[in-house]
Amino acid sequence: MSAGTEGDTLCFFINGKKVTENHADPETMLLSFLREKLRLTGTKYGCGGGGCGACTVMVSRYQPATKTIIHYAVNACLLPICQLHGAAVTTVEGIGSTKTRIHPVQERIAKAHGSQCGFCTPGMVMSMYALLRNKPQPSMEDITQALAGNLCRCTGYRPIVDGCRTFCQEANCCQTNGGGDCCLDVKDETDEQDDEKPQLFNKDEFLPLDPTQELIFPPELILMAESSNLKTLTFYGERTSWVSPTSLDELVQLRSSNPKAPLVMGNTNIGPDMKFKGVLHPLIISPTRVLELFDVTQTAQGVWVGAGCSLSEVQSLLEKLAPQFPEEKTELFRALIRQLRNLGSQQIRNVASLGGNIMSAYPNSDLNPVLAAGNCKVSVVSNGGRREVHLNQDFFVSFGKTVLKPEEIIVSVFIPFTREGEFVSALRQAPRKEGAFATVTTGMRVFFSERSRVVQEVSIYYGGMGPTTVSAAKTCAAIVSKPWDDETLGRAYDVLLDELVLPPSAPGGKVEFRRSLTLSLLFKFNLEVLQKLREMNVIKDELPERIRPLPRDIQPSLQEYQHVSKDQSAQDPVGRPIMHRSAISQATGEAVYCDDIPRTDGELFMAVVTSSRAHAKITLDVSEALRLPGVVDVITAKDIPGKKVRTVFGYDEELLAESQVSCVGQMICAVVADTKAHAKRGAAAVKISYEDLPDPVFTAEDTIEKSSFFEPRRVIWRGNVTEAFKTVDQLHEGEIRMGGQEHFYMETQSMLVVPVGEETEFKAYVSTQWPTLTQDAIADTLNIPSNRVTCHVKRMGGAFGGKVTKTSILASITAVAALKTSRAVRFVLERGDDMLITGARHPVLGRYKVGFMMDGSIVAADIQYYTNAGNSIDESTLVVEKILLHMDNAYNIPNLHGRASACRTNLPSNTAFRGFGVPQSIMIVENMINDVAVLLGRPADQIREINMYKGPSVTHYKMEFSPENMLRCWDDCKVKSDFSARRKAVDQFNQQNRWKKRGIAIIPIKYGIAFAESFLNQAGALVHVYKDGSVLVTHGGTEMGQGIHTKMQQVASRELHIPTSKIYISETSTNTVPNTCPSAASFGTDANGMAVKNACMILYQRLEPIRQKNPKGSWESWINAAYFEKISLSATGFYRGPDLYMDWDKMEGQPYAYFTYATCCCEVELDCLTGDYRTVRTDIVVDIGRSVNPSVDIGQIEGAFMQGLGLYTLEELKFSPSGLLYTRGPSQYKIPAVCDVPLRFNVYLLPDSSNPHAIYSSKGIGEPIVFLGSTVFFAIKDAVAAARSDSGLVGPFSLDSPATPERACLACASPFTKKIPVSKPGSFKPWALNI
């Protein structure tokens, strides 16, 4: 079969419209088809690999056999269009629009403030929509399951869940009433008169859900499906052909003549391989129209399930069957259901097939260990005939390989009933509770001789312990024929330990953890079995603790803020919870992000070539790339007409490496081509030769040894630590390592540079926080004046500090390509490239020495910070400075000494990230305080309290401040969280439970707002009033989801005394407001708000004479009159900002305008056997003065907290020993998902607070709360301490951040973890570096 031949016509529907495609390319996924071909850009690209949900759409199909229509959510990024013949696709544009009618799901997510940057919103909407199509009144469990595969980096999920919750029958209830703790049973300690409290949204306003309004399924597709003359379909693409047979015989023939061609069902294995590993399949066979693969047949022994059934179908089938039989018969069914609920996401399960999962033979497949342990078998067919093959240890041969012959096809899978006395269990442990491949996963089955505890059969399989599913056959042999008791199990653990050995360098790392999990999961199985034997009256033993799953019901939460004063005019929006101004268009998919801008004529796409070595000389050969179809040019450093480097603090950073590279991921050249696919293929064809240079440096320890630092290093002190250390009761030294953090903005770095065509003028549309920097960088690079470049930013799909400096470099390279080719060039990074190239939050190693008295007062502390800057300095020196300026946090330590260095390593250069070093800095101090508390045997909150600033205070850099509101936040938080009573309850819980522990912590923060570099605090605005009275506001701030435009609209509305509906903000651009500062440092509203206010006041004043002449006139009449009286209706506003400074020689200054204060209390429940935990409750009290917009500010608080929770407990960047970032997508790098939301999540804005230093007495809030995510870390540490104490371990212990399940479990030092031999560091090459 050859490409280029005439193929069939592909026919499907999108949003009720028929799509026919005569040249369907099998390599085209639905996502690019929607976005590029149909210009339906509401569906977003976030990862391309099924891991983020941004591309979620709904697929509907008619099933002739049952005459029903099924609807299911899918990831458009993994769905080949060729798979869609006969299907109807609904995208976010198809369910509602601002031009017609918005859909209730769109409305509720938006109005509940569930859309900040909005990039995840269409995906969220579609997941929820698909759920509602199947279940108009879902339960909370249904909602959290439906949203489990959709990531949001901004909101923290709480408002999304609250918006969706309004569809529940018992809205606002956790629905566990009668079955445990129900929210309705909990009387909030602080609420007396709930009715009087202002609400963030009013659900009575919501449109009702009316299923009759939904799009009907196209009748034409029903006819198509009913027609009996189904024919084989064939599609030919540029490189790949696709054939879709209609009968099993035909499929068998195709497969036997093309044994290498994959059978593509859900494409969730083949798709990512093609996309990320560059695997090319010249022929793809699609068996989805072969009905035999979907047959389900029940027999007396069990059920045969068609191998083509999706995992969701398998789950529903088993859920339907299980209650129809006695429990003893359905042990295996229930174990599979349990596993299926946690496998992937709803979108993945809706397409991934049972046969595909088995044949993918992943090392950590969740189903295979259970199917194998459960004695399942497969029926396979080939032109050699049919046979049945058992899914046992002989079936799984190696990574991705099974015993089946290449031409064999699995037709169905037999899932047997279990017998009386037979128990099956499925257990898994994953880095994140949902949407994550397991670290270790198991299937275990035991069958007892009649009514005895003697084991007749046992089978145990593990995933995650080798290249494929492995059997613990020797362990089983040690158990079989023996009584199931402590002695047998004790022996079994020892055999298992010897049987499943992992070398210390095993791929995937976590060797000790994985080995200990094999034991602890077997122990869990043991507890389950004992419980069942007891229930059956087979044994009478006193049972050890029964381990229940971690709690998971998300309950309604509280958000408290101040009412605006009764005297405030109803039209004045300041202080009210106004919805994000673009939330509705974000929810309908109409909001335009950079890559949604339509293609311009002749536009090219760019892809970069990056280094695969950490330190080497390079030569490049681009000849082959230039020969490829569609490739137009290759851009190298030689093409840069202006500055080839960016110089910061005296260090040069090359835009494109010329002769030498200093990290993996460094950009070397860029390929421009007519399409994205061609650009990527061109980039892959560029040949780089490397000559390795010696001794790359990766870790903080390496840099200390080799003295590899960027200068200047910073030092600060007050008092005299050396002398003070001599006077203290006790001294202690400690160390904690904090990992970095990937920004994971949902919209990857995106830009489009368009040459205007005359006088070297360029328009740059860039997703950046700092348009002026981008403008200047492009001008410098092209060697043209800044007045030839305009930079435009409509909105960003998240940024978090990552779209400042790195974006300017990427935009500069794009501009070079635009200049060289004289064509518009678009550059949108793939998620993997974005993660590889653009750096992250700085990892920090903190070492401290602390001296304290027996009464708990800390007298002196000496702290050293090593921040891993990577291969270029970027903003690292400023990060280092901010670390030192926050090292005191809330504490008045009289003798304090801090030293901080930016370590120069051969890793990608790290950059700004929300908090800018503060989350790392304070973590180290708080850990130190925790150690002091442990050493003194006192609660940590007491030690914190003793050492807090009190009364008029001065920081270690001699800035005066009043900590009054900081202390109020602390006291309020203790009360609101009922801290003392809960502390006691936690201790009691811990006494009663051996394998589950609870922990609680309360942590304060004092966070400095504004830039210490004074010039960065200025801001400008431009306000035009048009003749019809409509107002256009522009200011220097950029919208990245933080709601700055909404707040600016509120400011303009108050100052001009007109409703916000008359005010529009279209974009941020350098030709309207020049020389802007970055939207960063939590200072955007403070600075730009004042500038907008200034411009509006000028305008309002100019209208004064007109108003006096006609005091009763309308706004429009005044504007009209002013125009005819030749009064300028345009004004610029300017804000100089505070004159802040920091003198590092004198170690003193006024680097901040003021402080934002907050306190957070968190409680967690930890499963000590697996390290899995759940945040049970979070209470945050924040002083943000008088909030300009409480819903926006609470959104910032919740989102930042969840980002902090990710930083301190979940997110791990893993580098290979040669400096390659392994974690380059959501499959490997886990940000918090909906399963991580605290079960109760209360936020209170401190009442009666004001701030004379910022607009309308508000305070900056974008960054501070990230650090409070560490409260979860310290609660975990508290729970771990309780577990250690059961093992007889007391005293401070080391727990690095993030406190992942791996670290928490190992720190618990259970009898199982203690059994694992630890390889001596240095005796082996670890799989990943500890940077």
Ligand SMILES: Cc1cc2nc3c(=O)[nH]c(=O)nc-3n(C[C@H](O)[C@H](O)[C@H](O)COP(=O)(O)OP(=O)(O)OC[C@H]3O[C@@H](n4cnc5c(N)ncnc54)[C@H](O)[C@@H]3O)c2cc1C
């Ligand atoms: C984001 C994401 C998260 C995931 N999470 C998990 C998880 O937590 N746990 C887990 O276990 N898995 C997980 N998976 C893996 C997923 O379950 C498998 O990729 C899926 O089951 C494969 O089925 P498919 O139909 O998509 O296979 P495809 O990609 O269509 O095909 C896979 C392979 O199976 C072969 N094949 C398919 N059907 C047959 C058949 N009937 N006979 C013979 N060969 C056949 C094909 O030739 C091909 O080689 C995840 C995948 C993704 C993308």
Ligand code: FES
């Ligand atoms: S883009 Fe499809 S799941 Fe991320």
Ligand code: FES
């Ligand atoms: S609003 Fe969800 S990613 Fe920004």
